[in-house]
Amino acid sequence: MAFERSAWSIFIESLVGKAGLILLLFMVVMSGYVLLAYPMDYGVRVWNNDKKWTDLPRAVPPEWWDIFDPRDLVTHRIFIDTKYDYTTEIFGMDAIVYEIEYEHTEDGFPTGLTVKYANLTVYSQFGAYVFINITRPDGTEINLFFKQEPVPVGEDISFPYTLYPEQDALIQVNTEDTTIFQLKSFLFSQYGISLNKSVIEAIGGIRVIFGTPIENENQTDFEVLKGLYKIKVMFASQDLIDVERVKVIIGGEVYGILGTDTRRRDLFQGLLFGFPIALSIGVFTSVLTTAIGSTLGIVSGYKGGKVDEIIQRVTDIVYNFPFLPLLIFIVFIISRIPDFPRLIAIIGAIVALGWSGLTIIIRSMVLSLRESMFVESAKAIGASDTRIMFKHIFPNLAPFIFAQMIFFTPGAILAEAALSFLGLGDPNLPSWGKIIEESFRGSSLQLGMWWWFLPPGLLIMLAAITFVFIALALEPIVNPKLKSR
């Protein structure tokens, strides 16, 4: 009793086939999202542009790590205010106040307190003064910092004049000298504690700002003060004044879905980009390799004679090339040509070294097909060689060729990752291999920054496994030996 199950039903029945398809779908969706939501020059404009990342903490693990870490880790908070909350008067000047409220609940101290502002517009030579002050949960208030924002003198200066038009002003409040001084007097006036500026710096200004002192033998320690903090950033001037955006950043020990690297970059964003890169490299390389390999195999096997001889020779030679060293060498050489798109070089190199395996297999399959009846009859009818090859031989081999194509893809993905790891990848694109390379150079291993190199590696594996699963599920369908009689 024999019945035909369609290829599709065999495929979909196997667990690996289902898993592979789901993974593939996932990758396609992610790639699509990235291509739609991000600009094409993301790599140059954002990823490698340090200025875009200054708000984020440096080298911190993902937020969910808090569940596993026994310590209660401080979340990184970025507060953005674009309108001032109220006005007040300071030292006889009118001031606009940007106030943010911050609730500190964790057992640890924030890693820093940063204030940034952009487009500070002044209306006279007077310029402006900036004051930063903080009201703590215990009611105490510290005037942390102040500075003058003078207007540069010059003939081409006209009013209103905008300071910090391109790059935000950045004040690392907890390490500023002024702040340390202020903290010193705060400690004395509030608690009667007398500490040198250098001691305060050693302890860390942030612990004073967000903590209360506890006497400990002959040392002063600070414990965290939890509760509601009000941080006020005040801009004072004799004349009008305007600020477009104020950011207050409470430095955290964790950030985001996948943490940050040593350049403060959000790894989740960077890794997202890897999807379309991996998919496109995988697909293009395998399609090209398969196309070339099978065409040569079919022509060589069918035509025979001189053509076969030549193709066979060449194939045999290329087949014996050591893949990796030559791949590295070729990509390296091409990388020295300025402006040559690196991705194309990589795809080209992998294809150039990879087609020969398929040619050999296809050729032998064609040799056996050639003698079969339907080819004989097609020839008898007078069909041309090309026609026979395309209409008769190729369709027989198509399932096998398709499966080979799928099977080649993980190899291509891994090859690209390896090249990126060696520093030969596209310098602008954040591919997974590149991120691993950066993590390796950035001492992620020594520093235990597992979140930097584990996710990209796992993603590479995921991408490769997707195609391995699909190929495995295809095997019973396309393997001529395993076909049930």
Place this chain on the structure above:
Amino acid sequence: MELQLEVNNLYLYYKTYKGIVEAVDGVSFYVPKGMAVGVVGESGCGKSSTANAILRVLPKNTYKYEGIVKLDGINLMDLDDDTFNREVRWRKISMVFQGAMNSLNPVLKVGFQVAEPLIIHQGMSKEEAYSKAAEMFELVGLPTQFLDRYPHELSGGMRQRVVIAMAMVMNPKLLILDEPTSALDVSIQAQIMNLLKDLKEKYKMSMIFITHDIALASDISDYMAVMYAGHIVEFGPSEEVLLNPQHPYSQKLLASIPRLREDKEPEFLPGTPPGLINPPRYCRFANRCHKVFDRCWNEEPQYYKIGKEHYVKCFLHES
């Protein structure tokens, strides 16, 4: 007449994930001493499984294995595996397998493979075993230089001879041959058949000759057993079964053989045998039988004796 082998109600079922395969379903027949019994039938009817059951070559998924297999009066089924292996296997009963292509271990020399049972079972030294193997080679008509050859260095016919030599090396009483010539072309087939007939004559070997080719079986067999769907449906002396088949299946089977000198057209039997997983509990040939009647659809027929040694499993001959 002395019986070399007596098989009574032999069962061999396998367990597969699709169900239980009732490959050998209550098979009975006998082999008189020095005679050859041909077992014929379509592929998948259980011929090879019967052979395996007799020699106790059981797969891991054996579900049921019981019955009576008497060799020279001793019920082999009573023997435990160790005793069977020591005293019966290959010594008293051996087998010539089909597809000599693949019956020989490709990485061992053929001489060694023939000598192997002697070394293992009888503890013979290599030299002794090899000289016995050389004897065997001569017996089957192979030059002794071939002892050191590998299977792929021999032609199909030569390989089959090696397999025969290998089966005979311990002078068994009963030789089971499972499609020994299927993979060979006709001229070689004839040579092998002559060799077998010769050996049977010279050594008074009892044989069970399994094949789907009735003409071939008739060449050497003194008795015929016709198998269908796990059962032996007819058993008796060759002339009687061949010239006067009583079971409807045997009749159709014989009618399907093209005859060289007759004008009769070979008949064709439509349909396929029932699968061996959950076979019908009535006559298994009912759906293809040209003489079927009511009772056939309700019960399984027993063996009915219709001649001195002729048995048929069909209600038509209930007596």
Place this chain on the structure above:
Amino acid sequence: MSVQRYLLTKAINLLLVLIAVLIITAVLYGATGLSDQVLRSLVDEELRGFKQGLLQQPGLSEEEFNRRVAEYEQQLIITYGLDKPWYLRMGADILRILTLDLGTTKGRMYSFSGSDRVSDIILERIPYTVILVTTATIVVFTLGLLFGVWLSTKTGTLWDRTLSLYGAISYAAPTWWLAMVLIMVFAYQLRLFPPGGLQSPNLPDDPFIRTMDIMWHAFLPVATLVLASLGSAIYVYRSILVSTANEDFVLVGRAKGLPERTILTRYIIRPSLHPILTNLVLGLAGSLTGAILTETVFGWPGMGLLYYEAIISIIEPLILGLTYIFTLIYVVARFILEVLYIIVDPRVKV
């Protein structure tokens, strides 16, 4: 065709491979202008030094200075071969390298023993790579066979499916990344093994201690290579063994009453060795080149790391020479495979 002719054909073919690789390497190097570029910068550097030297000399007129510099420049150009276009340089270079006269790095890199001859540098590093790769291969073969045999008796069970999954997954894992994971866990977190390098500094001169130290350093790299290929090896071996076990002659062996142990070794494992060995040697050739990545991660001073260093620093003679050596080793390994084919399996028709 006799065995000798067959092997000879193979050998010639492999020779062609070597030549082809060299040609491609040289052409790429030359046609992209890289060769000229690098040589030019070498010339410039020497000129600079020369000029410095001249400036030290008192009483040199500007005219004389320029003349001497120009003269030296000409000399340098001839020495470095810049007076000829790259394709003319190429021919001589290739012939030279084929005969294993690999030249020198002209002072741009030295071996540990201080020589700047390319062959010395490479020769020094080969043993380290060989240690790594052969140890890993032996471990994979042994474990693979053991587990493969065990697994072949468990077809269809959960074990079978789990291990085939493991095989698929380890095929997908980048070796060098695995290396990083192992380093972080075992070297930095658990502090069981060193994170890289060949030897610990300041060791006593005792050869036993030194050897142990090297082995201790080699542990993680070897473990990485093993982990990366063990999964697929087990699965491949298992498949081969199962396929052999289903062959008719195994059934015959059982019918003959051979003890199960004999069946296993003589009838299942032995006929399986041929495809297993093929797999092994193919893998060996592959892992020789794969060593490039692992050595880079571990800073293991073998050929792989050398290749990386040569490429990054663009040392042409070293790159050419090493590519040649890699290909040579690869090709020789394939050739040995052909020979082994014939020895191990008498079935191979030649």
